Amino acid sequence: MxxxxxxxxxxxxxxxxxxxxxxxxxxxxxxxxxxxxxxxxxxxxxxxxxxxxxxxxxxxxxxxxxxxxxxxxxxxxxxxxxxxxxxxxxxxxxxxxxxxxxxxxxxxxxxxxxxxxxxxxxxxxxxxxxxxxxxxxxxxxxxxxxxxxxxxxxxxxxxxxDEKEVKAAIAAGVALANGIELTKTLGNLPGNVCTPTYLAETAEGIAKEFKGKLKIEVLERKDIEALGMGSFLSVTAGTVEPPKFIVLNYAGGAKKAAPVVLVGKGITFDTGGISLKPGEAMDEMKYDMCGAGSVLGTFRALVELGLKLNVVGLIPTCENMPSGTATRPGDIVKSMSGQTIEILNTDAEGRLILCDALTYAERFKPAAVVDIATLTGACIIALGGVNSGLFSKNDELADQLLAAGKTMLDPAWRLPLDDEYQEQLKSNFADMANIGGRPAGSVTAACFLSRFTKAYDWAHLDIAGTAWKGGAAKGATGRPVPLLIEFLRQRAAA
Missing domain, CATH: 3.40.220.10 (Leucine Aminopeptidase, subunit E, domain 1)
Structure with a gap:
């Protein structure tokens, strides 16, 4: 068209x-x-x-x-x-x-x-x-x-x-649509096609298409091991698919300007591991990489738009499978930050790969970090498919994301991140547990991530209810690419 x-x-x-x-x-x-x-x-x-x-x-x-x-x-x-x-x-x-x-x-x-x-x-x-x-x-x-x-x-x-403005608006709309479409396609691909390797190749394809405008580095298992990402690696223990850690770097702003970092959860298929999910609708767990897909779609759009901003994308990606080598409930792992985690439920795996990526983000001395993840079923119960869940202790950053979502008709709703919820993550044997029980499940998941983000301004978007639709309309939605692009546009214009 x-x-x-x-x-x-x-x-x-x-x-x-x-x-x-x-x-x-x-x-x-x-x-x-x-x-x-x-x-x-x-x-x-x-x-x-x-x-x-x-x-x-x-x-x-x-x-x-x-x-x-x-x-x-x-x-x-x-x-x-x-x-x-x-x-x-x-x-x-x-x-x-x-x-x-x-x-x-x-x-x-x-x-x-x-x-x-x-x-x-x-x-x-x-x-x-x-x-x-x-x-x-x-x-x-x-x-x-x-x-x-x-x-x-x-x-x-x-x-x-207003010819000039209309032409610019058309170009912006096409760039945004291209990013949304990439995100939808990645989400809709089956898990036997859209593997961590496929996501890495997709990222490399974007860099190749926009030659010289986007740098990419793909870290392999040995690199991830060398970084001490024990939490991330624990999720990959049960699968033969090699994990990837994708690093995207777009330098559209001033050379020394601190970047915005986007972190996308990339579980290309989530069985739940040893804490196996029910069989019903498990096929939809191919959508558990929609956070990663939204980061790739956002980069596809922002490079085409030529935003005057420095942006880094971090995508930890792997499968979560059960096998004789899989991580067990009760196992304790050491994260890149040095903090230890008792894994009480292997189906709470998204936070285990994100926490190491959030620690890695520190090296960029970021202006802000936003992670995007299909993290919790509890967020679907709380907000349904209308609003994405937003968590942050930084009011200014939260307000920017909420305003961007409102502008683009891609809304988010801010949920609490009070310190009192941290109590639910206590472990008798490690620095923390990876789950906090059923009450306030989306909140305690965000609280877990917050323990790895003390060095910078951070926000978390839980898109479990908005990244895809089930039933007769089954398919990825491309959200929250519109929200993220508008957020970056406003940061670039500030």
Whole structure:
């Protein structure tokens, strides 16, 4: 699908379909007003007939209107006039895109952009690009019948005096969509394909695509052993797949500026180890590397965007499998930090690989560290699939991440990280246990990670409920790439 900017008017643009907003009470948006004038009032008449309510997401397709160039006009409801905001716009995009793709249109024109109460026109353009790419994304590489590609091939955004801004917004939307799509594809791949080696090769592929803009280093088992990452290595004990520790380095900012470090959990398949998971829906444990996938997707987008910021990506990746050599409940391991851990449950393995990566992050003297992980089922119980869980003791960093999620309609919710919860991690035999029992499971997991982050500002995103969907809609979502990209954009602009 090709996205571009056109200078033109809705009534004269050569496209198979023009999309225009209408509001409750019969009010017409900017494009709809122009189309109505060109057709002698036919658009207003269609709205007044009651065929479209104007409520967010309502749609009406009109064909063969006289006086305009396009074959079709798709009216999309946008709520009350003068009160269009990001949330309302978000509600309108999905149904609007679905109705558009249901037509036979091969080209479509949007715009000119409506004024939003809390966002600029560039934001709206980006959201449309991402929504169209998301709606046309298909994961079919293992299917004999690939199905039909989307008919829609060309998308135009009409502009008048803001051509430069519209072009930049399109480019930003495409870069973001590319990152989201990579994250979704990595998540959807089966565990026998998307191994730690595959993730490392994917990272190398990104570096090769953007030659000279991204440095990559892949540490092998012997390197991980030399670093003293006993906690990370304990998770790999039961599998024949070699672990990898992927280090990405993007130097887009000032040479001596401290980097932002993103750490992604990369368990490419999680059986639970000796603490074996129930068989039902265990296939979805291929998604336990979505933290790593989101870091790779974010790097794919930020390099394409050319953000003026230094960013490091750390991805500890391995499988968690049961075997005669697997780590047992009750085993004690030594982390890179020197702290010892009693492993009471081998299914609480994500924190065991992350803690060593978080210790490794210290060497970069980071401005901030954010880890992203499908860490706990408890977070799904707490927040469902709407909000990602956010944990941090740094209010400023937490506020930046929350604001970024809100801006990109990729929300997070801040959960507590009080010291009192640390009591649940006490061990009679080691410095700490790797679990704190059922109460506040997502909180105690974050508390565990916090013990390895005292040298810098840190936040943890638990994406167990938001990284993928189950059931009939099963598939990776690409979250929280939009949140992370906006967070980095704001840091770059500061």
């Amino acid at each position: 090709k996205f571009s900017m056109k200078v033109g008017k809705p009534e004269t643009v050569a496209a198979d379909c023009v999309v225009a907003l209408v509001h409750t009470g019969g009010a017409l948006g900017i494009a709809a007003q122009a189309l109505d004038a060109a057709t002698g009032g036919l658009v207003a008449a269609a709205v007044k007939s009651g065929d479209i309510s104007g409520k967010p997401g309502s749609t009406l397709l009109l064909r063969g209107l006289p006086g305009i160039e396009a074959q079709r006009v798709l009216l999309v409801g946008a709520g009350e006039a003068g009160k269009l905001d990001a949330k309302t716009f978000g509600k309108a995009i999905g149904p609007g895109v679905k109705a558009l793709l249901a037509t036979g249109a091969k080209s479509v024109a949007f715009g000119p952009a409506e004024a939003l109460a809390d966002r600029d026109a560039a934001w709206a353009v980006q959201q449309i690009v991402v929504a169209l790419r998301d709606a046309t994304y298909r994961f079919t590489q293992f299917k004999s019948d690939k199905g039909e590609d989307a008919k829609l091939a060309s998308v135009f955004f009409l502009a008048t005096d």
